[in-house]
Amino acid sequence: MPSPLLILFRALAAALFHECLTSHAMSLELREIHKHFGPVRANDGITLTVEAGTLHGLLGENGAGKSTLMKVLSGFHSADSGEIVLDGKRIELASPDDAIAAGIGMLHQDPLVFLPFTVIDNFVLGSPGSWLLDRRQATDELAGLCERYGFNFDPDIPARLLTVGERQQLEIIRLLWLGARVLILDEPTTGISADQRAKLFATLKALAAEGMSVIFVSHKLEEVADLCQRVTVMTRGKVVGDAELPTPPERLVEMMFGQVLDTHERDDVPLGDSNLKFDSVRTASGLLSEEPISLDVKSGEVVGIAGMEGSGQDTFLRLCCGMRTPTKGTVSIAGNDLTDQHYREFLDAEVKFLPAGRLEEGLIEGLTVTEHFVLTDRDTNFVIDWDAARKRSEHLVDQYSIKGTEASTAESLSGGNQQRLLLAMLPAKLKVLLMEHPTRGLDIESADWVWEQLLARREDGTSIVFASADLDELLRYSDRILVFFSGRIIGELEAAATNVDEIGLLIGGRKAGAEGIPT
Amino acid sequence: MSGFLNAFGQMFDTATIASIVAGASALMFATMGETISEKAGVINLSVDGSMMLAALAGFVVAFETDIVWLGFPAAAAVGVAVALLIAFANIKLSLNQVAVGFVLFALTTELSRFMGNSYVGRPPVAVPAWDIPGLSSIPFFGPVLFQHNLIVYLSYMTVIATYLFMYRTRKGLELQGIGERPEAAHARGILVNKLRYFYTALGGALIGIGGAAFSLDVKLGWSDRPTRNLGWIVLAIVIFGGWHPLRAAIGVLLFGALQAYAINLIPEFPSLSQVLPSIPFPAMILALVVVNWKALLKWLDRYPFLRAILRSDPPTAIGTPFEVD
Numbered sequence: 001m002p003s004p005l006l007i008l009f010r011a012l013a014a015a016l017f018h019e020c021l022t023s024h025a026m027s028l029e030l031r032e033i034h035k036h037f038g039p040v041r042a043n044d045g046i047t048l049t050v051e052a053g054t055l056h057g058l059l060g061e062n063g064a065g066k067s068t069l070m071k072v073l074s075g076f077h078s079a080d081s082g083e084i085v086l087d088g089k090r091i092e093l094a095s096p097d098d099a100i101a102a103g104i105g106m107l108h109q110d111p112l113v114f115l116p117f118t119v120i121d122n123f124v125l126g127s128p129g130s131w132l133l134d135r136r137q138a139t140d141e142l143a144g145l146c147e148r149y150g151f152n153f154d155p156d157i158p159a160r161l162l163t164v165g166e167r168q169q170l171e172i173i174r175l176l177w178l179g180a181r182v183l184i185l186d187e188p189t190t191g192i193s194a195d196q197r198a199k200l201f202a203t204l205k206a207l208a209a210e211g212m213s214v215i216f217v218s219h220k221l222e223e224v225a226d227l228c229q230r231v232t233v234m235t236r237g238k239v240v241g242d243a244e245l246p247t248p249p250e251r252l253v254e255m256m257f258g259q260v261l262d263t264h265e266r267d268d269v270p271l272g273d274s275n276l277k278f279d280s281v282r283t284a285s286g287l288l289s290e291e292p293i294s295l296d297v298k299s300g301e302v303v304g305i306a307g308m309e310g311s312g313q314d315t316f317l318r319l320c321c322g323m324r325t326p327t328k329g330t331v332s333i334a335g336n337d338l339t340d341q342h343y344r345e346f347l348d349a350e351v352k353f354l355p356a357g358r359l360e361e362g363l364i365e366g367l368t369v370t371e372h373f374v375l376t377d378r379d380t381n382f383v384i385d386w387d388a389a390r391k392r393s394e395h396l397v398d399q400y401s402i403k404g405t406e407a408s409t410a411e412s413l414s415g416g417n418q419q420r421l422l423l424a425m426l427p428a429k430l431k432v433l434l435m436e437h438p439t440r441g442l443d444i445e446s447a448d449w450v451w452e453q454l455l456a457r458r459e460d461g462t463s464i465v466f467a468s469a470d471l472d473e474l475l476r477y478s479d480r481i482l483v484f485f486s487g488r489i490i491g492e493l494e495a496a497a498t499n500v501d502e503i504g505l506l507i508g509g510r511k512a513g514a515e516g517i518p519t
Numbered sequence: 520m521s522g523f524l525n526a527f528g529q530m531f532d533t534a535t536i537a538s539i540v541a542g543a544s545a546l547m548f549a550t551m552g553e554t555i556s557e558k559a560g561v562i563n564l565s566v567d568g569s570m571m572l573a574a575l576a577g578f579v580v581a582f583e584t585d586i587v588w589l590g591f592p593a594a595a596a597v598g599v600a601v602a603l604l605i606a607f608a609n610i611k612l613s614l615n616q617v618a619v620g621f622v623l624f625a626l627t628t629e630l631s632r633f634m635g636n637s638y639v640g641r642p643p644v645a646v647p648a649w650d651i652p653g654l655s656s657i658p659f660f661g662p663v664l665f666q667h668n669l670i671v672y673l674s675y676m677t678v679i680a681t682y683l684f685m686y687r688t689r690k691g692l693e694l695q696g697i698g699e700r701p702e703a704a705h706a707r708g709i710l711v712n713k714l715r716y717f718y719t720a721l722g723g724a725l726i727g728i729g730g731a732a733f734s735l736d737v738k739l740g741w742s743d744r745p746t747r748n749l750g751w752i753v754l755a756i757v758i759f760g761g762w763h764p765l766r767a768a769i770g771v772l773l774f775g776a777l778q779a780y781a782i783n784l785i786p787e788f789p790s791l792s793q794v795l796p797s798i799p800f801p802a803m804i805l806a807l808v809v810v811n812w813k814a815l816l817k818w819l820d821r822y823p824f825l826r827a828i829l830r831s832d833p834p835t836a837i838g839t840p841f842e843v844d
């Protein structure tokens with residue numbers, strides 16, 4: 001009869017042994033990976049090593065092939081050729097199943113959750129186990145993981161009610177639950193708030209300390225520098241460099257774009273007359289119903305909008321362009337009262353709105369670049385002159401350096417080029433341009449280029465109002481910043497006289513000092 | 520007015536209710552089949568034709584072999600064959616499901632007329648009645664549920680099984696996943712297209728069994744296009760049912776009740792005897808309009824429980840092929 005102490009000792013030893021086995025860090029090697037889509041060589045002989053227990057950054061311009069490489073590594077796509085070596089052993093990844101079994105898990109650029117399904121169903125879907133679903137046990141396990149990583153979910157609500165950041169968190173703990181030892185994150189910071197980002201980074205650092213290998217894909221150099229130990233840079237399907245961090249950011253930019261980019265400093269443009277005016281505007285219920293908004297945007301002015309997602313920015317922008325009508329107050333464009341008019345009348349008054357969802361709301365899947373230009377043309381001829389349209393389209397493709405042709409369909413363009421197409425579709429003359437996340441997901445060069453185009457419009461007296469989650473972008477390009485918090489404007493700041501910390505506090509609902517509060 | 524009420528009163532006879540349950544078997548099978556197929560993302564638009572050809576196959580095999588049960592696997596095979604054609608055309612050839620389904624509807628309908636010609640008016644073969652011992656003597660529930668035949672019992676057990684499978688098992692959740700967001704299912708290691716073939720075939724088998732249930736149980740024997748239009752009603756009921764097996768089953772019973780009501784009305788309004796049997800079809804469309812009526816749904820938003828029952832979002836990826844390179 002063994003003593004209870006011995007039993008305890010044995011159990012402990014077994015647990016420790018088990019722990020050693022499962023948390024064993026994995027080193028990863030990709031050798032000569034090739035992957036093409038039709039004529040496009042998305043990955044053209046990529047070799048990459050990720051050391052065990054490290055955070056590894058992956059940088060590259062739009063369309064460089066980062067997502068493709070990560071999808072190959074997670075079994076989503078199968079490579080044309082090349083080897084994947086895990087802990088010195090070559091593995092075959094015929095499907096994502098093989099990758100998960102090998103301990104490789106991927107968080108996709110757009111988190112692949114099932115929106116109408118509940119959180120718990122999303123959690124268990126695809127997991128191995130008995131025929132019958134034991135949702136109660138899964139709920140317990142989810143709760144355990146949530147506690148460990150400091151997340152919080154209601155297991156019974158549909159995933160569509162989660163924010164993008166929460167969907168990511170759900171995916172990450174699901175992958176950990178499935179036993180992922182290599183975690184791939186494809187641009188995880190594009191759609192989430194600063195708070196959620198801080199939480200994500202803390203989690204990733206903790207995971208790496210436990211022996212997890214993390215591959216982190218991003219466009220933001222500061223994030224990579226903040227988080228990773230090593231970084232690999234890709235351009236046009238090839239690896240162009242590798243560096244130990246910290247490395248000066250200029251070197252990384254040079255690797256990515258082959259040159260040091262000179263960022264365009266914005267020069268001031270004299271402000272003119274009022275272009276967009278809100279007089280005590282409010283909605284009946286929900287967001288923006290508590291405090292009336294009064295606001296005056298001058299021609300040539302750039303107004304940035306900050307705030308956590310869903311704090312009322314969407315409603316505000318839609319009020320600006322007639323997609324929503326206020327219940328009280330007046331909205332005027334260049335002195336004309338357009339309060340109860342529709343978007344069409346606002347368009348006629350030279351107001352244009354570029355929504356966040358490029359493919360959902362801005363572009364039409366299946367239509368070519370030329371067809372998009374024809375659609376935006378407010379030409380009244382019944383018959384389309386296709387020859388002229390094609391000529392004009394070719395010219396615009398050239399002028400806006402869209403990587404593609406006039407016959408490319410919208411969805412075949414990479415994210416950055418979709419954004420260029422949207423800009424090319426803007427009417428030449430505009431009074432007010434409203435935008436949501438104008439550079440989300442764009443590489444630095446593209447983002448810089450986009451802003452150069454936008455700021456140039458100020459010369460013609462265009463006012464720009466844009467919402468962004470990127471505080472640096474807000475500070476750099478705005479004259480004035482409005483901060484939204486839970487359905488109202490909590491602060492109005494001069495961009496030149498404020499900083500990231502002050503805006504950050506306001507976004508979280510805390511007022512720093514008493515200045516800058518709208519009357 | 521009193522005519523409507525008289526006919527309505529008769530609806531509550533035990534015998535009427537029992538006949539609605541018995542008569543629903545064919546639609547029950549086919550509706551479950553279509554629900555499963557659409558949940559997986561594949562619309563089988565050929566139901567009306569597949570059911571017809573399956574009804575013929577079931578009858579012919581049962582008639583020639585004189586073994587009624589052999590009619591069912593034969594009918595299921597026809598349903599599977601048509602369903603696999605749709606799946607193949609969509610998955611491998613990237614053809615439009617609706618177009619292929621419609622062509623197959625026309626083809627199978629004509630095929631059933633042509634091949635069934637010599638069987639018109641042949642003596643029927645019927646599934647033998649079999650009361651479930653014990654259960655059948657319960658008052659009311661006995662006659663309504665347990666005094667039919669094996670096919671009727673199987674029809675409502677299929678509903679329960681479909682429900683339990685979809686919502687209580689791992690495989691069932693995967694089935695919903697491949698119709699909702701195939702790339703997400705793929706990323707979780709689920710073999711999307713293989714399962715789409717499987718569930719379309721399974722759905723086709725049930726549609727086929729529905730056809731055989733019609734010619735061997737509901738309306739015996741073969742005539743010209745006997746199941747005419749039932750397939751379209753199946754498609755409507757799947758939508759009415761919000762792609763939920765239990766709600767769809769209620770839809771089937773509702774349709775059966777409407778049919779019974781229309782028949783009860785005939786003696787009251789003999790002059791309308793030509794029109795009344797077709798009333799259930801527009802009535803079904805009206806029901807569809809009502810359950811999807813925005814104002815009603817908005818009002819129901821205040822009652823989450825009721826709203827959950829009535830919510831009907833189609834599987835998001837329904838009708839779209841899935842490809843990864």
Ligand SMILES: Nc1ncnc2c1ncn2[C@@H]1O[C@H](COP(=O)(O)OP(=O)(O)OP(=O)(O)O)[C@@H](O)[C@H]1O
Binds near residue numbers: 037064415
């Ligand atoms: N499924 C696909 N079919 C056809 N072409 C594709 C597909 N996926 C990617 N591509 C092409 O492959 C190239 C690399 O794309 P990828 O998505 O890997 O780029 P990325 O580096 O992730 O860019 P981004 O920063 O914009 O996300 C692009 O030219 C893109 O158009």
Ligand SMILES: [Mg+2]
Binds near residue numbers: 067
């Ligand atoms: Mg990408």
